[in-house]
Amino acid sequence: MADQTLPIGGSLDITPERSERQTLLEWLQAWVVTVDHKRLGILYVVYSIFFLLVAGAEALCIRIQLMIPNNHFVSPETYNELFTMHGTTMVFLVGMPILFGFGNYLVPLMIGARDMAFPRLNAFSFWLTAFGGLLLYYSFIGGFGLYGMGAAPDVGWFAYAPLTTKPFSVGHATDYWALALIVSGFGTLGTAINIIATTLSMRCKGMTLLRMPLFVWLMLVVSALTLITITPLTAAQVMLLIDRYLGGHFFDAQAGGSAIIWIHFFWIFGHPEVYVLVLPVFGVASEIIPVFSRKAIFGYPAMVAASAGIAFVSLGVWAHHMFTVGMTSVGNTFFVLSTMLVGIPTGIKIFNWLATIWGGKVQFRVPMMFCVAFLFQFLIAGLTGIMLSVAPWDWQLHNSYFVIAHFHYVLVGAIIFNIFAAIYYWFPKVTGKMLSETLGKWHFWLFFIGFHMTFDTMHFVGLLGMPRSIYTYEANRGWNHLNMIVSIGAFIQGIAVLVFAFNMMHSLRKGKEAGNDPWDAWTLEWSTPSPPPEYNFATDPEVYSRRPLWDIKHPDDPDWKYE
Amino acid sequence: MRPAHNYGHPIETGVPRPPHEPMPWVDPATNQTPSTNIDTKQMKSIFREYGARAAGLSLLPVLLAARSWADGPQTTPSIFAPASTPANSIFGLSMFVLGITGAIFVVVGGLLAYAIIRYRAKSSDDASEPPQIYGSVQVELAWTVVPILIVVVLFLTTARIIFAIQDAPKPKDALDVTVVGHQFWWEFRYPTLGIVTANELHVPVSTPQDPEPTYLHLLSADVDHSFWVPQLAGKTDLIPNHPNETWIEPQHTGLYYGQCAQFCGVEHAKMLLRVYVDTPEQFAEWVKDQQQPGVQDPQVAAGRQIFETHACTNCHTIKGTAAGTFGPDLTHLASRATIAAGAAMNTPADLHEWIKDPDHYKPGCLMPAMQLSDQEIDQLVAYLETLH
Amino acid sequence: MSAIPVTPVTQEWTLPSRGRVGMLSLIIGECGIFTIFVVAYIYYIGKSLSGPTPQQVLDIPLFNTICLLSSSVTIWLAERQIERGKIKAFAALWALTMGLGIEFIIGTALEWHKLIYLDGLTVRTNLFGTTFYALVGLHATHVVIGLIGLGLILLFTLTGHVSEQHTERIQVFALYWHFVDAVWVVVFTVVYIVGR
Numbered sequence A: 001m002a003d004q005t006l007p008i009g010g011s012l013d014i015t016p017e018r019s020e021r022q023t024l025l026e027w028l029q030a031w032v033v034t035v036d037h038k039r040l041g042i043l044y045v046v047y048s049i050f051f052l053l054v055a056g057a058e059a060l061c062i063r064i065q066l067m068i069p070n071n072h073f074v075s076p077e078t079y080n081e082l083f084t085m086h087g088t089t090m091v092f093l094v095g096m097p098i099l100f101g102f103g104n105y106l107v108p109l110m111i112g113a114r115d116m117a118f119p120r121l122n123a124f125s126f127w128l129t130a131f132g133g134l135l136l137y138y139s140f141i142g143g144f145g146l147y148g149m150g151a152a153p154d155v156g157w158f159a160y161a162p163l164t165t166k167p168f169s170v171g172h173a174t175d176y177w178a179l180a181l182i183v184s185g186f187g188t189l190g191t192a193i194n195i196i197a198t199t200l201s202m203r204c205k206g207m208t209l210l211r212m213p214l215f216v217w218l219m220l221v222v223s224a225l226t227l228i229t230i231t232p233l234t235a236a237q238v239m240l241l242i243d244r245y246l247g248g249h250f251f252d253a254q255a256g257g258s259a260i261i262w263i264h265f266f267w268i269f270g271h272p273e274v275y276v277l278v279l280p281v282f283g284v285a286s287e288i289i290p291v292f293s294r295k296a297i298f299g300y301p302a303m304v305a306a307s308a309g310i311a312f313v314s315l316g317v318w319a320h321h322m323f324t325v326g327m328t329s330v331g332n333t334f335f336v337l338s339t340m341l342v343g344i345p346t347g348i349k350i351f352n353w354l355a356t357i358w359g360g361k362v363q364f365r366v367p368m369m370f371c372v373a374f375l376f377q378f379l380i381a382g383l384t385g386i387m388l389s390v391a392p393w394d395w396q397l398h399n400s401y402f403v404i405a406h407f408h409y410v411l412v413g414a415i416i417f418n419i420f421a422a423i424y425y426w427f428p429k430v431t432g433k434m435l436s437e438t439l440g441k442w443h444f445w446l447f448f449i450g451f452h453m454t455f456d457t458m459h460f461v462g463l464l465g466m467p468r469s470i471y472t473y474e475a476n477r478g479w480n481h482l483n484m485i486v487s488i489g490a491f492i493q494g495i496a497v498l499v500f501a502f503n504m505m506h507s508l509r510k511g512k513e514a515g516n517d518p519w520d521a522w523t524l525e526w527s528t529p530s531p532p533p534e535y536n537f538a539t540d541p542e543v544y545s546r547r548p549l550w551d552i553k554h555p556d557d558p559d560w561k562y563e
Numbered sequence B: 001m002r003p004a005h006n007y008g009h010p011i012e013t014g015v016p017r018p019p020h021e022p023m024p025w026v027d028p029a030t031n032q033t034p035s036t037n038i039d040t041k042q043m044k045s046i047f048r049e050y051g052a053r054a055a056g057l058s059l060l061p062v063l064l065a066a067r068s069w070a071d072g073p074q075t076t077p078s079i080f081a082p083a084s085t086p087a088n089s090i091f092g093l094s095m096f097v098l099g100i101t102g103a104i105f106v107v108v109g110g111l112l113a114y115a116i117i118r119y120r121a122k123s124s125d126d127a128s129e130p131p132q133i134y135g136s137v138q139v140e141l142a143w144t145v146v147p148i149l150i151v152v153v154l155f156l157t158t159a160r161i162i163f164a165i166q167d168a169p170k171p172k173d174a175l176d177v178t179v180v181g182h183q184f185w186w187e188f189r190y191p192t193l194g195i196v197t198a199n200e201l202h203v204p205v206s207t208p209q210d211p212e213p214t215y216l217h218l219l220s221a222d223v224d225h226s227f228w229v230p231q232l233a234g235k236t237d238l239i240p241n242h243p244n245e246t247w248i249e250p251q252h253t254g255l256y257y258g259q260c261a262q263f264c265g266v267e268h269a270k271m272l273l274r275v276y277v278d279t280p281e282q283f284a285e286w287v288k289d290q291q292q293p294g295v296q297d298p299q300v301a302a303g304r305q306i307f308e309t310h311a312c313t314n315c316h317t318i319k320g321t322a323a324g325t326f327g328p329d330l331t332h333l334a335s336r337a338t339i340a341a342g343a344a345m346n347t348p349a350d351l352h353e354w355i356k357d358p359d360h361y362k363p364g365c366l367m368p369a370m371q372l373s374d375q376e377i378d379q380l381v382a383y384l385e386t387l388h
Numbered sequence C: 001m002s003a004i005p006v007t008p009v010t011q012e013w014t015l016p017s018r019g020r021v022g023m024l025s026l027i028i029g030e031c032g033i034f035t036i037f038v039v040a041y042i043y044y045i046g047k048s049l050s051g052p053t054p055q056q057v058l059d060i061p062l063f064n065t066i067c068l069l070s071s072s073v074t075i076w077l078a079e080r081q082i083e084r085g086k087i088k089a090f091a092a093l094w095a096l097t098m099g100l101g102i103e104f105i106i107g108t109a110l111e112w113h114k115l116i117y118l119d120g121l122t123v124r125t126n127l128f129g130t131t132f133y134a135l136v137g138l139h140a141t142h143v144v145i146g147l148i149g150l151g152l153i154l155l156f157t158l159t160g161h162v163s164e165q166h167t168e169r170i171q172v173f174a175l176y177w178h179f180v181d182a183v184w185v186v187v188f189t190v191v192y193i194v195g196r
């Protein structure tokens, strides 16, 4: 089955033969001026993996510093820069671009389109995002004007005012933080608009909204959420720059400005933002789990409704990051309720995945292993989220390592795990080569063990009263051994990531040929050659159900009979 | 380039005291000098439980174990060793929530584990696909309704505790303290008692016969900070232009550790905080001491002279002489166990080093090195040492 | 491998225009930005520690408002003309729209000139100054961007590059202009009515 060409458009390759001998310059030029959604998708992913290494290296420095109490590995200033840059990079230069990269690559293929709705806007968005990333890192050189070396932003990724105002944040580091995120924010906005227009206006014949693969649905929901999520951040950062450069008073306590309003604005962005990160990987899991369980996704309409529900509710929960700023008891109570409500649609998703596995024939290939680990970890992360949403308990847990543990459980345990799953799953489509299964298993187990050593232990450090953002701690607090375990775990994760990087490079050259459809999957992208030709489909595909390739492979029992 | 810093030696022991004066408020019964001993014991219990956790159990047993050390002040500021009214009710609530979430974890996690074991593909399987099931409205409804019920329970319990803590009526004889957060130290003012001090807060113990909670009014002089003493209460932020309030009602005397919990700049990590819970008698005595003006000992006039003729007076207050407010009030400096918000011990040697180069203990802190000779500093220290 | 089996009836297949979808998405995003600025404005009404206050210095820009709002009508009429292929009428109405937009910008410039040089109100003066210039300035920036777009299209029209087949694109652009006008209603209400 695997290598047969399926009678959907992709079988005909109509791309003109590319000339064999391409100079390096031509090759480079081809990548820089490209407007092809697949190339841009790859660029996004490569860009993000690069920054994953950078931000991961920053995390390792953090962990070396905290390994023992009163350590002198880095100075306090450097430490503050490290965690600020680590958080900012991971969220804005790793999480968002990699997920939009997958969206870019896969959405047109999955809906049977030849490209995105606005290819040139697409390229522009990518380069804006990339430029934003460079700008952020340029601060290492330019943060203090050009004299004096490196001063990266050091105000935390939440950058609470008034710490960011001129009197408390001299130099230009904070300006780089704001500018870089405004620039990459516009890039993200462009991509979001593009994905919405693509999914709504470019679907192939028969691809009704309720037949779109769940990944496409999730990208649509995320893009819509992005529109109203990124823009408040942009607005708040513009205000910050008005304060810093034009002498405005938005966040200037001396002139009656408010510190609280920044906190509100940041989390009005910040909370939906974390769902912007997690929803696409829900999409990834919703593609991978059915294929490796050999069953259709359970409760498709419920999955769609739950995703939209999560996005909607997530707009009204931001102040659960602010239980300690002194809101009224009624205010606190409201946000407790709205936050807990998110658990309901999220639970629906978890249960549907579970039901998809139930009664299937689960094949533990590497993508599926990452997805199963994701299910466990996300369950725990969600439950610690519920603990944090209990306001009085949050008065204790807020800004402690328990919060750090909670969100790494989601950001790493759910998002990074699923990103790895996605890379193992779609790498064959993108490159035509399989990733090594053996190295993949090493990668999985090392990362899994490292992950649990690091982030399980962090919960306990937090419960024992260790606050976040501290460059060092007292020796008598009972945190020493636990911190050591956390750090060792981080290094094991580091090794796992290196194994992964090696696997990618090795398999790219020496990997097994993948063929069109190595996983015996059901969505349209697997009907094209690997890698897909420039125009994706020679003829426009036409679909009759959610699993077009299932229909073709099982003509006796096609899905459209049941929908 | 930044200068290479060497920031100070670690503070190894939990309850150092100024060498020249017994500290009347330390209750020997509860405030044993913490030894590494206790530390390892705690660690061991965590490790043991941690292993159990790794084996897939819920957090519950660990946290219950944590409870067993909870009969007074600790050097580990565990939130599961509460010693004050709000912290106690939070603890109770947290155990309840932990129970419910733990149960959810066991059920859902168990189902998942069962599913991946029971339904894994076996080599004996034929090539056919398993039956395709597309969904079921009833099942879907069931797993929507059950979580809704759980959320209702969690929400109502939480709401009750929020109101109980936040809207608790303030008793008439409660002690009022104004806490002002500074980059990177704490200022404590007792408006009704006319006391101003820094970094080490003294409050009376509250007993059932004589309940005496302390109400803290939280202000900030510059950026956001957060007041957190885990064993006494949850944290509340200190935000410029936004006065906040919180309260504690400690039931055991002794020394409690806390620290600033909102990132506030370079030295956020060394914005430590101590709360001494005194018996009523000790507290009364402390208050009496603190209300005295600065001691004027002619033997250290030289040091006093230096203090008053250098910029020290711009930033520090010593009642009767200097009146600066940018730095901590030094009127009763010698009555404190630590200096610079816990960054160093209050010993002559540490004081000397601090005045010579504050960056040694706290690189980036807002007190400048004053460029004094070692001899001048010695005289200064001798003077500061007399300020009980 | 067999071909696709007897399939269910294939329905009509129409999809929304991507231009419209894209523009509407952009507008939703812009709403996010404006919402935050409006919220900040409302939050800081009356919180300034020093003068001048809005009552003292703001005049209601009635003429400006009428101009900007009527430009929405003229652009709508222009859309009508291009649909019918009447390029000349289109160009005339389009130019009128632009004129009204330019009038608005000039009006705003005069208002700011008065505020800065007569009343001494700048971004630095107080919270009112900060929020006022930020919000009104943000809107004015959008008008300017709109004017640039209008200008380009006018240029293409006059050089004969615009015909009936560009109706769709022109209507998509017009959506943006309608949005800019609609936002003014909000800004006007907040700044000159609620805030004064």
Ligand code: HEA
Pocket: A158, A274, A275, A277, A278, A320, A321, A339, A340, A342, A343, A344, A346, A347, A348, A350, A378, A379, A381, A382, A383, A384, A385, A386, A388, A389, A390, A394, A397, A398, A399, A403, A406, A407, A410, A411, A415, B104, B108, B146, B147, B148, B150, B151
């Ligand atoms: C992708 C990222 C992601 C995701 C998905 C989540 C998901 C959730 N988060 Fe998390 N969170 C972060 C990333 C994320 N979070 C980050 C980055 C921070 C810190 C930022 C910073 O300060 O720097 C943070 C901080 C944070 C806080 C603030 C803590 C503090 O600073 O004091 C809170 C408080 O309520 C919270 C709650 C929740 C909840 C309730 C969910 C829910 O969505 C979880 C829902 C899931 C479940 C509940 C499990 C499955 C459900 C069932 C099995 C059904 C049955 C269950 C019930 C009925 C309860 N999060």
Ligand code: HEA
Pocket: A052, A053, A054, A055, A056, A057, A059, A060, A062, A063, A083, A084, A086, A087, A088, A090, A091, A094, A095, A155, A156, A157, A158, A404, A408, A411, A412, A415, A416, A454, A468, A469, A470, A471, A490, A493, A494, A495, A497, A498
């Ligand atoms: C997607 C988001 C994401 C991801 C994946 C991670 C991954 C990790 N994070 Fe991150 N973290 C955040 C988002 C994320 N984090 C955020 C938002 C904050 C808050 C910031 C703030 O408070 O402002 C934070 C804060 C944060 C802290 C708290 C700092 C503090 O408050 O003082 C810590 C401490 O241990 C930490 C550790 C780690 C570790 C060990 C990993 C590991 O999983 C990393 C594993 C990866 C590697 C180890 C890479 C390995 C690479 C190499 C070994 C090669 C290096 C070589 C070259 C560069 C060529 N993180």
Ligand code: CUA
Pocket: B181, B182, B183, B184, B224, B225, B226, B260, B261, B262, B263, B264, B265, B268, B269, B271
């Ligand atoms: Cu003060 Cu952190």
Ligand SMILES: [Cu+2]
Pocket: A270, A271, A274, A317, A318, A320, A321
């Ligand atoms: Cu949140």
